[in-house]
Amino acid sequence: MITLTNLRKHFPGKSQTRAVDGLDLTVPAGKLVTLLGPSGCGKTTTLRLIAGLERPDEGEIAIDGRTVFSSDRRGFVGAHQRPIGMVFQSYAIWPHMTVLANVMFPLREGHEKVSRPEARKRALAALELVHLSDLADRPSPMLSGGQQQRVALARALVRQPKVLLLDEPLSNLDAGLRDRMREEIRALQQRLAITTILVTHDQEEALAVSDEIVLMNAGKIVERGLPQEIYAAPRSEFTARFLGLSNALPGVVRSVAADTIEVDLAAGALSARRFEGAATGDQVTVFLRPDSFKLTRRQHSTSAWPGQVEFSIYRGDCWDYHVRVGDDLIKARVFQEKIGLSRGDQVYLEPDESGMVMPLTEGSPGKDPLDLTVSPQASVGTGADA
Numbered sequence: 001m002i003t004l005t006n007l008r009k010h011f012p013g014k015s016q017t018r019a020v021d022g023l024d025l026t027v028p029a030g031k032l033v034t035l036l037g038p039s040g041c042g043k044t045t046t047l048r049l050i051a052g053l054e055r056p057d058e059g060e061i062a063i064d065g066r067t068v069f070s071s072d073r074r075g076f077v078g079a080h081q082r083p084i085g086m087v088f089q090s091y092a093i094w095p096h097m098t099v100l101a102n103v104m105f106p107l108r109e110g111h112e113k114v115s116r117p118e119a120r121k122r123a124l125a126a127l128e129l130v131h132l133s134d135l136a137d138r139p140s141p142m143l144s145g146g147q148q149q150r151v152a153l154a155r156a157l158v159r160q161p162k163v164l165l166l167d168e169p170l171s172n173l174d175a176g177l178r179d180r181m182r183e184e185i186r187a188l189q190q191r192l193a194i195t196t197i198l199v200t201h202d203q204e205e206a207l208a209v210s211d212e213i214v215l216m217n218a219g220k221i222v223e224r225g226l227p228q229e230i231y232a233a234p235r236s237e238f239t240a241r242f243l244g245l246s247n248a249l250p251g252v253v254r255s256v257a258a259d260t261i262e263v264d265l266a267a268g269a270l271s272a273r274r275f276e277g278a279a280t281g282d283q284v285t286v287f288l289r290p291d292s293f294k295l296t297r298r299q300h301s302t303s304a305w306p307g308q309v310e311f312s313i314y315r316g317d318c319w320d321y322h323v324r325v326g327d328d329l330i331k332a333r334v335f336q337e338k339i340g341l342s343r344g345d346q347v348y349l350e351p352d353e354s355g356m357v358m359p360l361t362e363g364s365p366g367k368d369p370l371d372l373t374v375s376p377q378a379s380v381g382t383g384a385d386a
């Protein structure tokens with residue numbers, strides 16, 4: 001388990017950046033928790049503080065029950081004494097060494113120096129974990145990006161750390177390899193049941209591999225939760241936007257019933273689940289995922305919005321469209337469609353139940369969750385013949 005309490009770190013300079021601004025976080029033993037957020041939000045700094053590579057201004061860090069930093073008690077355990085393995089974004093493989101020498105390195109330096117034969121044995125076992133035993137004697141410069149990444153992972157694991165810290169380990173790999181390595185890292189993490197913090201700015205990666213996601217912005221935690229929770233019901237506008245809820249439509253609450261509300265959007269009306277405190281006349285933002293529309297050539301439901309295709313892209317497993325509906329350009333993603341639509345085609349867009357997320361009172365991102373789900377009567381079309 002890793003516990004961070006009111007952790008703070010600023011970097012001196014003109015901007016006085018508060019890189020980490022009062023972080024409270026618990027990472028349960030054996031779990032993979034992802035720090036997700038835009039570039040510069042403090043993810044790397046958080047990892048470096050945990051690893052002991054930076055010294056916090058304030059707060060407390062405990063790893064596996066042991067306090068490794070406390071500003072109150074003036075305690076600081078150095079990086080080498082912390083039970084941590086880290087993979088850096090750059091991998092930091094030493095080019096003048098073979099693969100095996102790179103992985104043996106952490107065992108051959110520092111206080112608990114291991115004998116050479118023992119270090120070799122353990123390094124080979126670590127290489128086995130990442131399926132790289134065959135390349136043990138290869139000079140490091142003769143490795144592909146994916147292989148370098150595996151070396152870095154083996155080196156991080158060779159001391160059998162209690163905690164694994166991964167800083168954007170996949171961002172330098174090309175797409176196909178990234179998907180495969182993503183699965184491998186997750187499989188290995190689960191097999192070893194090692195407490196892991198993964199840092200990424202890639203929401204898809206975070207959703208795919210995490211037990212829990214912690215969304216960060218400007219040195220602070222915005223929100224945390226299970227991937228499916230954060231994806232399906234984000235509590236803040238920041239999260240909703242960051243997770244690719246690209247259709248954010250301003251609207252006004254027209255009426256409030258017992259369980260539902262009617263919202264007027266420029267594109268049309270929308271029936272949605274009532275949120276607490278909803279009142280007629282409230283200004284709201286409604287988020288709709290691109291994959292939450294039915295797109296049809298004919299109007300099957302009076303709640304469907306008429307529009308015109310402005311742009312289309314075929315992605316293999318789906319089509320992405322930009323559909324002009326009045327003043328709004330709505331992004332829609334459609335799966336299981338045989339014939340693509342083209343620019344200029346007249347269509348009907350029908351937001352479906354699962355796609356509705358939430359409106360937030362305008363100008364108040366981060367307010368309480370206002371969970372809006374389209375009521376059943378709002379989605380009756382079949383959409384079968386698009």
Ligand SMILES: Nc1ncnc2c1ncn2[C@@H]1O[C@H](COP(=O)(O)OP(=O)(O)O)[C@@H](O)[C@H]1O
Nearest residue numbers: 011017018019038039040041042043044045046
């Ligand atoms: N060594 C440093 N000196 C000065 N500013 C830094 C240093 N490291 C990070 N920062 C600043 O701290 C903030 C957080 O950086 P970082 O933790 O690297 O973000 P992330 O990993 O989320 O992209 C940024 O504004 C960055 O410019």
Ligand SMILES: [Mg+2]
Nearest residue numbers: 040043044045
């Ligand atoms: Mg970073």
